[in-house]
Amino acid sequence: MATDYVIAKQVSKHFGHQQVLNQIDLTLPAGMIYGLIGPSGAGKTTLIKSILGMEAVDSGTVKVMDTVMPNRAVMAQVGYMAQSDALYETLTARENLTLFGQLMSVPKIKLAQMIDYVAGLVDLTSQLDKRVSGYSGGMKRRLSLAIALIQDPQLLILDEPTVGIDPELRQQIWTELNKLKDTGKSMLVTTHVMDEAERCDYLMLIRHGIALAEGTPAALKQQYAVDTIEQVFLKAGRMQDANDGNR
Amino acid sequence: MRTMAIVRRVFKQMLRDKRTLALMFLAPLLIMTLMYFLFQNNTTQVASLGVHHVDQSVVNVIDTKNVTIHHYDSSQARKMIKQHDLDGYLTQKNGQLTITYSNSNPTNTSLIKASLQSGLVKLKMKTLVTVTKKQRAALESQQAALKKLTAAQTQATVTKLKTAIAQAQARGDQATAEKLQKQLKQATATTSSSTQSAKATSYTTKSHYIYGSSDSTFFESFLPAFLGFFVFFFVFLISGVSLLNERTTGTLSRLLATPIRRSEIIMGYLIGYGGFAIIQTVLTVVFTITVFKIHLVGSIWLVFLTNLLLALVALTLGIFISTFANSEFQMIQFIPLIVVPQIFFAGLVPVDGMASWLQAIAHIMPLYYGANALTAVVTKGAGLGDIGVNLLILVGFMVVLTMLNIVGMKRYRKV
Numbered sequence: 001m002a003t004d005y006v007i008a009k010q011v012s013k014h015f016g017h018q019q020v021l022n023q024i025d026l027t028l029p030a031g032m033i034y035g036l037i038g039p040s041g042a043g044k045t046t047l048i049k050s051i052l053g054m055e056a057v058d059s060g061t062v063k064v065m066d067t068v069m070p071n072r073a074v075m076a077q078v079g080y081m082a083q084s085d086a087l088y089e090t091l092t093a094r095e096n097l098t099l100f101g102q103l104m105s106v107p108k109i110k111l112a113q114m115i116d117y118v119a120g121l122v123d124l125t126s127q128l129d130k131r132v133s134g135y136s137g138g139m140k141r142r143l144s145l146a147i148a149l150i151q152d153p154q155l156l157i158l159d160e161p162t163v164g165i166d167p168e169l170r171q172q173i174w175t176e177l178n179k180l181k182d183t184g185k186s187m188l189v190t191t192h193v194m195d196e197a198e199r200c201d202y203l204m205l206i207r208h209g210i211a212l213a214e215g216t217p218a219a220l221k222q223q224y225a226v227d228t229i230e231q232v233f234l235k236a237g238r239m240q241d242a243n244d245g246n247r
Numbered sequence: 248m249r250t251m252a253i254v255r256r257v258f259k260q261m262l263r264d265k266r267t268l269a270l271m272f273l274a275p276l277l278i279m280t281l282m283y284f285l286f287q288n289n290t291t292q293v294a295s296l297g298v299h300h301v302d303q304s305v306v307n308v309i310d311t312k313n314v315t316i317h318h319y320d321s322s323q324a325r326k327m328i329k330q331h332d333l334d335g336y337l338t339q340k341n342g343q344l345t346i347t348y349s350n351s352n353p354t355n356t357s358l359i360k361a362s363l364q365s366g367l368v369k370l371k372m373k374t375l376v377t378v379t380k381k382q383r384a385a386l387e388s389q390q391a392a393l394k395k396l397t398a399a400q401t402q403a404t405v406t407k408l409k410t411a412i413a414q415a416q417a418r419g420d421q422a423t424a425e426k427l428q429k430q431l432k433q434a435t436a437t438t439s440s441s442t443q444s445a446k447a448t449s450y451t452t453k454s455h456y457i458y459g460s461s462d463s464t465f466f467e468s469f470l471p472a473f474l475g476f477f478v479f480f481f482v483f484l485i486s487g488v489s490l491l492n493e494r495t496t497g498t499l500s501r502l503l504a505t506p507i508r509r510s511e512i513i514m515g516y517l518i519g520y521g522g523f524a525i526i527q528t529v530l531t532v533v534f535t536i537t538v539f540k541i542h543l544v545g546s547i548w549l550v551f552l553t554n555l556l557l558a559l560v561a562l563t564l565g566i567f568i569s570t571f572a573n574s575e576f577q578m579i580q581f582i583p584l585i586v587v588p589q590i591f592f593a594g595l596v597p598v599d600g601m602a603s604w605l606q607a608i609a610h611i612m613p614l615y616y617g618a619n620a621l622t623a624v625v626t627k628g629a630g631l632g633d634i635g636v637n638l639l640i641l642v643g644f645m646v647v648l649t650m651l652n653i654v655g656m657k658r659y660r661k662v
C-alpha cells in the first residue's frame with residue numbers, strides 16, 4: 001500500500017540474553033504523527049534503528065516506502081534525528097547542514113534555500129556560521145533536527161527531538177511538525193514528555209520490548225479509564241508487572 | 248559527489264586543527280633535523296687505540312680522524328687498556344695482528360673496528376693498484392696502437408666513400424649516394440663508440456678508489472627509510488584517531504543513515520587524508536634534499552609515488568585498527584604494537600641476515616616493502632621496473648585493507 005510509509009511486522013531483536021524487542025507490529029500511514037512512549041531502556045531507540053535498517057533484527061520484516069529494509073536508496077526519503085547529537089564540532093552549523101544536504105543529494109540551488117528554511121524553523125538563523133563546538137546543548141539538538149529536515153523528506157524519524165529545548169521553542173517545533181503533517185508527511189517520534197504524547201495522532205506504549213498498548217491518545221485513556229496519558233503509562237506498567245508476577 | 252562531500256569535510260576539519268597540521272608537517276622536519284645533527288656528531292667521535300710493535304704501514308692506514316694512536320711498550324693489552332683508559336689495544340706478532348677491545352663504549356669499539364678493516368682493505372688495495380696501474384699502462388699502450396690502426400683504417404674508408412659519393416652525385420645516381428652516405432655514417436660511428444669503450448675501462452679502474460674512500464653517513468643511508476616511516480606513522484595515527492572519533496561521537500552511524508555507500512566514506516577518507524600525506528611527503532623530501540644536500544640518485548617522482556602508496560596503506564591500516572579501539576588512548580596503545588616494530592624491518596637491520604622466522608615477519612610489514620623501494624630509489628637510482636613488485640605489494644595491502652574496512656562498516660548499516 002502506497003499510503004503506508006512504514007510497515008513493521010513481528011520485529012524481534014535481542015542483545016545477549018536480553019530480549020529488547022518482542023514481536024512488535026507497527027504501521028505508519030501517510031500524514032500521521034506516531035508517538036513511541038515507554039520507560040528508559042524499553043527498546044524505543046532499538047525499534048527505530050531496526051526500522052532504519054541500522055540494526056539487524058532477529059526475525060520479522062520492515063518495509064519503508066514499500067521497500068524491504070535495509071535499503072540504501074530509501075534513506076534519502078527519511079529524515080533521521082538520533083537520540084544523541086552526532087555533529088561535526090569543528091565545522092559550523094551551515095557546513096554541517098551543507099554536508100548532510102549533499103549526502104542526501106539535495107540540488108545545489110535548492111540547498112541554500114533549504115538551509116535558510118530549516119535554520120529559521122529551529123531558530124538558528126543568526127548562529128549559522130558559528131562552530132558547533134560553541135553551541136549549547138539545546139542548540140545542538142535543534143541543529144540535529146534541522147539536519148533531519150534538510151532534504152524535505154516525506155518521513156521523519158525523530159528520537160527524542162525536544163530534549164533540552166525550551167518550552168517556547170518546543171511549542172514552535174510542534175506547530176511546525178503539525179504543518180508538515182498537513183502536507184502529507186509522517187513522523188515517528190519518541191518522547192518522555194507526556195504533553196507531547198498527547199499531541200500525537202497515535203501512540204504505542206513499549207515496555208520491556210513488548211507493545212503493551214496502542215491507539216489514539218483518547219482511545220488509550222478510555223481503555224485504561226484514566227484522564228491522562230501519564231496515568232495510562234503508569235497503569236499499563238503496573239498491570240504488566242502484576243502479570244509477570246503471576247506467572 | 249558524496250565522496251567529494253566527505254573529502255571537503257576532511258579538508259575543512261584538518262585545516263582548522265592547527266595542532267594536528269603542525270604535527271603532520273613540522274614534526275618530521277624537526278625530527279630529521281635533530282637526527283641530522285645527532286649522526287653528524289657521531290662521526291667526529293674519536294676512539295683511542297694503543298699499539299705495540301705494529302708495522303708502521305699498518306699504523307698509518309689505521310690512523311684516521313676517528314682513531315688516535317698511542318704507542319706503548321707493553322704487550323699486556325688488558326693492563327694497558329685499564330691503565331690508560333684506552334678503547335682498544337693492537338699488538339703484532341709476525342704477520343698476526345691481535346686486537347683487544349675495552350668495549351665499555353660500543354660506538355668506539357666499532358670505530359676502531361671500522362678503521363682497522365678499512366685500513367687493511369686500503370693496504371691490500373694499494374698493492375692491487377700498483378699491479379693494476381702496470382697492467383693498465385700496458386693495456387693503454389695496446390689500445391693506443393689499436394686506435395691508431397682503426398683510425399687509419401677508418402680514414403681510408405672515409406676518403407674512399409667520400410670520393411664514391413662525389414662520383415655518384417656527379418653521375419646523378421641519388422640512390423647509390425644515399426646508400427654510401429649511410430655507410431659513411433656507420434664508419435664514423437664505430438670510431439666514436441670505440442673511444443667510448445676505452446673511457447669506460449678507465450672509469451672502472453678508478454671506481455675502486457671511490458668505493459674505498461667513500462664515507463656515506465648513517466643519516467644518508469637510513470634517510471629514505473625514515474622518510475617512509477614518518478609518512479606511515481603520522482598518517483596511521485591521524486586517520487585512525489579521526490575515524491575513531493567519528494565512531495565514538497556517532498557521526499559515522501549518522502553518516503550511514505544517509506544514502507551514502509560505505510565505499511564512498513572510505514574513498515573520501517583515502518582522498519582527503521591522502522592529500523595531506525602528499526603535502527607532507529613533498530615537504531619532507533624537498534626539505535631534506537635542499538637543506539641537508541642529500542644526493543637523490545633516482546627519480547623524485549618515484550619517491551613521491553612510493554610514499555603516497557605507503558601513506559594509503561597506513562591510512563587503511565589506521566582505519567582498520569581503529570575499529571579495535573574504543574578510545575584515543577587505546578588507539579595510541581596500538582602504536583608500539585603495529586607501527587614501531589615496522590621500523591626494525593625497514594632496513595635498520597639487514598633483513599637478509601635475520602633468522603628465517605624474522606624474515607617471514609618482515610614480509611608482512613608494509614614498511615619493509617616501502618622502505619626498501621625508497622632506499623633503492625634514493626641511493627641506487629632504481630627505476631619503476633626495479634621497485635615495481637614492492638609497489639604492487641603495497642597496492643595489495645591497500646586493496647585488502649580497504650575491503651576489510653568496507654565490510655567492517657556493516658556493523659552500522661547492513662547495506
Ligand SMILES: Nc1ncnc2c1ncn2[C@@H]1O[C@H](COP(=O)(O)OP(=O)(O)OP(=O)(O)O)[C@@H](O)[C@H]1O
Pocket residue numbers: 015016020038039040041042043044045046047083
Ligand atoms: N548495542 C547494544 N548492546 C547491548 N545492549 C543494548 C545495545 N543497545 C541497546 N541495548 C539494550 O537494549 C535495551 C533497549 O535500549 P534502547 O536504547 O532501545 O532503549 P530506549 O527505549 O531508547 O531507552 P531511552 O528512553 O533511555 O532512550 C536497553 O536495555 C539497552 O541496555
Ligand SMILES: [Mg+2]
Pocket residue numbers: 044045046083159
Ligand atoms: Mg532511546
